[in-house]
């Protein structure tokens with residue numbers, strides 16, 4: 579298994595110069611190799627197999643930087659290229675610009691060329707000993723595979739260390755299963771009626787961000803004040819991203835502790851945000867990152883993440899009797915089954931369906947919404963409250979969603 583660790587690093591003045599050169603060289607070689615590939619394809623209708631080495635005679639300054647950094651560009655470009663030919667929707671690899679592309683490069687560990695020296699230093703090829711804030715130890719059974727050094731637009735340097743390790747945990751008996759239904763607003767609703775309670779950092783910070791961006795647009799490009807403002811905007815972005823990551827870590831840890839298996843639907847976020855016009859909020863709430871975290875955290879404990887097909891009609895099926903509605907609109911927040919008479923919160927119904935498909939895939943028996951929820955809380959809600967479920971709950975309400983039956987049933 580692989581795991582990545584990210585740390586802040588503090589390069590010296592000389593190291594910063596060398597890093598700047600390396601970022602520049604990786605960008606240059608990417609653009610050069612991509613350009614040549616395009617020209618070659620235009621002429622011969624074949625993919626050019628070029629390597630960084632062949633450019634070193636013409637551009638000798640390429641020899642000054644870590645050759646593994648350049649070799650990794652070749653690999654990345656190869657992947658981007660073949661991804662495009664496999665699925666053109668992914669888009670053709672783009673040229674990298676100094677202004678808009680990320681400053682980063684990746685190098686590999688060869689016989690300890692990347693290793694932690696002590697609590698504040700790490701050894702990196704060519705760069706030498708680099709000061710690091712090691713807020714978290716890399717476990718002894720983890721082997722360092724590679725390191726990616728980056729300079730963010732906030733002006734801070736980071737290192738992401740990719741490790742590989744043997745997962746020796748034996749699989750446990752999976753009994754306690756939960757289904758998660760993706761939710762635009764709350765990240766997810768689970769089959770026990772809990773919500774992710776997604777804190778909308780981005781929304782809250784957005785006003786502030788918009789204001790700072792307006793100020794930035796008024797400043798003269800390239801001026802000292804403009805640069806300072808640009809950093810301020812970048813810092814605000816980075817802050818929001820960090821908060822979100824923290825939240826996703828906490829939430830995935832809680833779920834992993836509580837359950838043996840988690841069932842989710844595979845979603846294509848990009849196409850979803852495009853077709854449904856949700857744009858920002860889908861990308862914003864970090865579902866993909868959340869799923870990755872769940873996956874490795876569950877695996878580490880011998881537990882499982884079960885992914886079910888995205889075309890499974892989780893919202894249309896009745897989780898109690900299994901009959902299927904022909905249509906349920908986004909506006910309908912309550913699932914009312916005309917067949918068995920159950921009324922459920924829409925998302926809870928979907929999450930229960932997701933859980934049950936997962937249970938079936940794991941060879942476990944199916945639990946219906948009624949047995950699950952009514953035995954758990956044993957609370958019945960009258961018709962008025964049931965209708966209330968369709969309305970917006972107060973934002974601070976953390977009550978679990980309830981399953982209810984039509985009165986007289």
Ligand SMILES: [Zn+2]
Pocket residue numbers: 896897898899900901915916917918919920
């Ligand atoms: Zn039903």
